[in-house]
Every structure is written in structure tokens, then in C-alpha cells.
Amino acid sequence: MSFGRSRLFLVSTALSAAMLVSVAPAASAAEPTVLTLTAPGGYAGEDTTLAIALTQADGAPVPAAQVVVERRVGDAWAVVGAVTTDDAGSATLEQTLSRAAADNLWRASYAGDATYAPSADEAGASLRRRNATVRLTGPVRVVDERSALLRVRWTTGSGQPVRGTLRLERRIAGQGWKRAGTLLTRADGRASVRMSPRMDSRWRVRAPRLDWVHGDLSRVHVLDNVPPRAPVVLPAGAPEPRVQVPVPRRAVGEGANLVVSPIPDGVWDEMTGVTWHRGCPVGRSGLRLVRVNYWAYDGYRRRGEVVTAAGASDQIGGALAEMYDRGFPIRSMYRVDRFGWSRRLHGGDDYASMAAGNTSAFNCRWVVNRPGVRSPHSYGRSLDVNTWENPYRSATGLVPNSWWQGRSHPLVAWRSRSHPVVRIMRSHGLHWTYGRGDTQHFDARRHGRVVGYRGCVDVYCH
Template identity: 45%
Template sequence: MKAARALTLLVTVLVGALVGSLLGAAPASAAPPQLTVSAPASAYAGTTATIRGTTSRLDGEILLERGRNDGAWERLAATRPASDGSYAVGVSVVPGAQRLRVRHVTVEGTAVRELGLTGTAAPSRLALSGPARLTDGRTATLTARWTTGDGRAVTGTAALWGRRSGESAWTPRGSVAVRAGSGKVRVKPRVDVAYQLRTARTAYVLAGTSATHVVDNVPPGRVFVRPPGAASPRIRLPRQPRARKAGAHVSVSRISNAVWRSMKGRTWHRGCPVGRSSLRILRTNYYAYDGYRRRGEIVIHARVAKATKRVFRDLHAAKAPIRSLYRVDRFGWSRRLRGGNDMKSMAAGNSSGFNCRSVVGRPGRRSPHSTGRSIDLNTWENPYRSAWGLVPNRDWDSRRSPAAFVYRSRNHAVVRILARHGFRWLGSADWQHFQYSGRGARHLPAPKTFWD
């Protein structure tokens, strides 16, 4: 009995020792990996930010997740640790604040680290380039460049603003569609204009303004340069409107009621050899003394209209300069001339046509301008040797330059153009005067004199 109890006790002790041994060798409870994480607090929206860190375990998967508004987490990317326990994962930065977390999932546990990242708008860099000089009437192409401060190309719409030379106010001039950082816009300035690109702020880029790009508008024709000491017109006229259509764009029409009201009592009155129905108003583009194409008008006889139209078409093609083309009724009535005040018209250097008046210097003798068959061109630089003396000035009678503006020879381009279309020139007796004597002239009222 004693032996049996001793055996039982020994077995119990051995079993207990064995169990204790086994229990002592068992591992501790599972522990998650040790995880670190680093990331910028903010980055430009639209870029990729890099999340970096280390982990104590080399197994398992590292997940990058973003918190949603409903509280759930959206998986963005996954990677595995490198051999040294480091990791890096990229995230596309969206505008505004966002919650992110990194999870390292292993068989022995999961480590989690949360962080915040704010997507900010990048500064805009805008540039505008193109020609610095542009001949009036032509079109220029400006190139827009739009990038972020860190050099990324931007796609969007930029506003084009302009400011005329001598003015302080900027005005909108259209928009530019920019694709992948580049866009083009066509402009047709009629004066010197400074241009700017402007963009509004978006979630991805800040508002921006480019440096100013100035386009210098230059005239297409000759610019009159007054010789030193030469006399200037005594009357200054406002410049006529700029031409808007190409070429001479000559039009001939009947006298409107408004024009006729202006002519009556000035360039037309009772007793004139022609009436309203026999007259036409011709409007044409011409090259003015400032070199720009402008638009003026002249009244002529209906039977001379076709020839006059050809004259101004050819003068425009030759870029022959004309100081101005105003109707003489603008200058009012002259008691001395019994018609439109041609003395004032000449004192302004104006070119004109029909004017029912007396010959300058010969009161009572009707001028051929009364029939609408005569044209006076550039009257200040091309004086008339009248019975009252040289009008409108004596100074220019002896001058021969600038050659484009004064007529002193039958070989002059302007004299030849008018002669080609039936207009005779009186020469030194009247440098400015051209009178139609071409085809059909016999059907016109006969002038009583050739004198102006």
C-alpha cells in the first residue's frame, strides 16, 4: 500500500514538473509592430505628397487610408517594408484638410498611426508675350503662359485686360483658353495698348496677374514731318475717324436729308447751277498726315462720281497722304465768297469738292466748284495764286518737300493719278486744283472759268 501511494505521488510530481516546464517555455501574448510615420502638414493641391516611416517588423502589409465624411476609411495605397524596416507611400493631395492613417497589418497584430494633411492652392505664374510693334489694321497673336509656382503647367481660362496709352483704367479685352500651360489670343489694337493676363483663384491655384506687355501701334502710311520754319495751318481740325474696313472702301450715295440741311445756306443756295438730285456724297478711306488710315467725305457731281471713285481708290493704293476730307459746309457761310467758307477750309489744309461760291479773289465770278466737277487737295501745302494773292499762305508756294505732300510737277504721282481719270491740273497758278474734263464732261454744267 505504501509503495503504491509513493508511486502515485512520484507520477504526480513528474507530471506537474513536465507541465510546468511546458508552460514556462510558451511565448508571451502577441504584440503589434512598432510603427513611426512622418509627412508634411500641407502640400500644394494636385501634387503627390510622400508619407514615410519605419516599422519593427518586416512582414505584413502597410496600408495608407483616407477618412471619409461618413466615418469610414478609404484605401488609397499599399506597400511593404524595405529590408531595413523603412517604407514610403505617395498620396495625391486634394484641396482642403484631410485625415489620413497608416496601418501595418501583421500576423501578430496591427499598428495604426493617424495624421492630417492640408491641400493648399499654389501661386500662379503668368506671362504674356508677342510683338512689341504692330502696323495699324493688322492682327497680332499674343501667347499666354500659365504655370504654378513650382513649375507645373495649368489648364484653365485667363482673362485678357487692356489699357490704352495715356489712360489709367484697365478694361476687359476677352479671354484666353490655356491648355497644359499655353494659350494664344489674337488682338487688333488701333492705338498703343498695354495688355495683362489675370486669373481668379481656384482650389488649386491662387489668383495671378502677368507683367504688362505693350503693343506699339504704328501707322501704315507716311507721317508728315513739317520742315523747320514751315508755316502750320491757322485752323486745326479734329482728326477724322479711323478707317475700319480694308482698302479704300469708296462708297457713293445720294445726299441724305441730314447732309442736305447742313449744305443749304452754306455750300448750296438758290441760284446754284446744280441741285440736290445732281449731287452725290463720296465717302472713302485715305492715308492721313499722321500716317493712319482715316475716313472722310467729299461732295461731287453725279456724272463725276465714277471717275472720282477711281481717283480715291488709286490714291489709297498709292498711300498718297491727305490732310483731311471734310465737307466745306463745316466751315459755314462766307459773305465774301457767297458760298461755303473756302478760305477757312484752305486755312485748315482741308481737301474738298462741291461748293457753290465765287472764285477766290474774283467776287461775282462763279467757281467751277459750283458745278461739282472740281477737287482741291492738300490746300495748305499747295497754295492758290489768286487775285487776292497766294492763299491760304505764301510760305509753301516755293517749297518742294516733303515731296509726297506737295504737288509741283505733272510727274507727281498724285497729279498723274488724277490725270489718268480725266482731271486736269492747273499747275503753278493753282497747285491744289483739279478739274474734271474727261469722258462725259460736256454733259456737265459748263464752268464760266477755270479759276478756283
């Protein structure tokens, strides 16, 4: 074949091929689809029916198509089922609603085929909240310094347990409600907490609103704190102290917990200019702070303190500790400087201290109703106990009251040397120096005599 004929053949072949291509039918594109997923809402724990509809763009159903359904769990998707559409292009899948709203989200996916294009849809089911009840139960009284177990149960109205975090709140007299802690209920909806309130208190539990339950506030639970011992019963008609003191602090540690120490800086600052001042016969280095637990008249254990001479601290501290051990109550035990300065006494206000029924020791002052005469208390070796029930016969009359002078009490008032408290004092070297003339007063003698002004040996020098 010549070159010219060959060229003509190639051109003819190319034209024929082009004609064949132009007349071949074009391949059809996949039909677009629309996948619709519906997730009806309801209560947690109940089943919901997911509805799936797969159609063409014009609404015609896509039957016999497999649709994969996934559920959101945390931050990931997990397959929960695969369904096949019916002749109407529909399918359903049962699912249980979770208590967490974020876990009630589903995704349906159709992968497509040669005829139909893929499609997908997401839907979330809204939760309806159930009513919930939180209950707080426990004892209605607890002995002071012991604990009480409070129990909580959190359930729905139908009795389903609720697991979650609750807020425990407490209220005491004179204060509003305050947060006392948090409680985590278990899978059974229960929790418990052990409390040592140390005072009368009111308790309640606040349950928050969750995705699937409403919040709630428990009824108030009353928990009374009761003393470990019976309160002191005084005779009918016994007068109340004229001076009221703050409720003493509660006891510290076990038993009497006697602690004797040098005078701390803060205590010395408070004493200076009140119970100690220039001209006093004993200085800071010769004094000691005695702290001890005692049984108060209300039956509770309290913590008190007195200042004594260093050489008498063991005697006075030991006597007070034995009073605790044997259950003899003390009305209050504050240092006398708490009552302020008295110009009449040129020292701490012992009039106010006695009128409060206060037990005290060191107080650099004059004798009550004897101006210019130094009291034995100025040396820190004298102790006054339960002053309201045990009067002192001063130069001008009975102090702080006359009602108690002719009366005694087996626990708190003594009128003879055979009374157990007088005997306790004597066993620790504290003498009931003036007997019925100054029933509250005891002296830690040194070398058999009262240390102090010599004119106070044969007269009542309180």
C-alpha cells in the first residue's frame, strides 16, 4: 500500500470510530436518595421506636435497602443495628432511652448501590423528666461527742433508684442553712454519712435536676444533741446568776486532759492591766496557765482555764481534774480578766465573776469589801469554786447572794468539811480555809499556812 492510500485508510478509520462513540448510549448516574430518621422522646429506661424512611428525591420509596443505625456513646459512635426497608421504604428499630441526654442521639446511614446514591440522617430523642423524691432519715438525738448515721435514699416517683451527687445542708440556732458536704448515691439510690454535730442541728438534702429527673428537697431532719450526763437539778426557787457568760467551749481530748503551761503571750496581754499590774507580788514567770476539762451544769463536757502560782498549779490542777473524774460539776471556768477591771477591787472584777458563778484562781486585787487589803488570790494559790452557790461572808454582807448561804447541794454546794468536794480539795492540799464564812474559797497552803497578807489568817480574806 502506498503512503497516500495508507493515510486515507487511517483517516477513514478515525471517522468511523468517532461515529461509533457518538451513537453509543450514555451510562445513567445513581438516583439521589433522602434518608429521614425520627427518634420519639420519652422517659429514661423506656423503649422508643426509631422510624427510618428512605425515598428518592421525588418521594418514591426505596425498598429492600439496608440501613445501618449507630448510637452516640460518649465521644464515639457505635453500631446498634441494621434494618432493611420494606416496600414503602420504611423500617423501625427499638431502642432504650438512656438517662443521659447526650446518649440519646442516633445516626442512620444508607451506603447506596449502582442505582441509588448514599444518604444519612441524625436524630435525638428528648427526655421527659420523672418526678423524684429524696428522703433523709436517722436518729432524732445523739449524745454529745458521739456520732449519728444519717441515711439518704433518692428515687423516682415509681421507685426507681437515682444515682448522683446530693448536697447536704445544715442549720443551727441563729444561723441560716449552710452546705455541710456532698453525698454520692450508689446504683441503689442510697447513701449515708456519719456526723458528730456537737449541738442541736437541722439537716436536709438537696437533689439537683438531672437530664431524666426533676430536682427535690428533702424534709428537714431534726437531730438534737443531748448531754452525756444528766444536768444538775437545783432546788426549786434557786436564783439564776446575775451575770451571764458566753457558753463555754466544748471539752478537748479524753478525760480531764489537764494541761499546765507557762503563760502564753496572748493570755499575758489580756491579763496585764486587769488581773496583773505593777506592784503585784508574783510576776509572769511565777504563774502558770491551767487548762482542764470539766462537767458543766448542763451535763456537757466543757473546757476551762485558771491562772495559778507555779508552785500551786499541780495541786489546783489535780483537784479540778479529780472533780472531773468523779463527776462533780462546775458552772463555768473563765480567767477573771474576762470580766474586766474593777476600781473597787483594784484588780479583776471578782464581783462580776462571783455573780456569774465562775470558778477562778489568780487575781491580783484587794479583798472584797476591804479596800487596801491584798487578797490571797494575788499570790495565785487560792481557788474559788462554784461561787454563785457558795457565798462569801464579806465585811458588809453575803456575796454574791444570800439565798444559798443556808443551803447545800450534794454536787455543787458545800456547807461542811465532809462534803465530797471539800474532801477532794483537801486530798490535793487545798484547805477550806474559812469554812462557812467563805464556802467557795480554798487555799493551797505552803509550809502549813496561807500565803499572803498576815491580817488574813484569822478573818475572811476572800
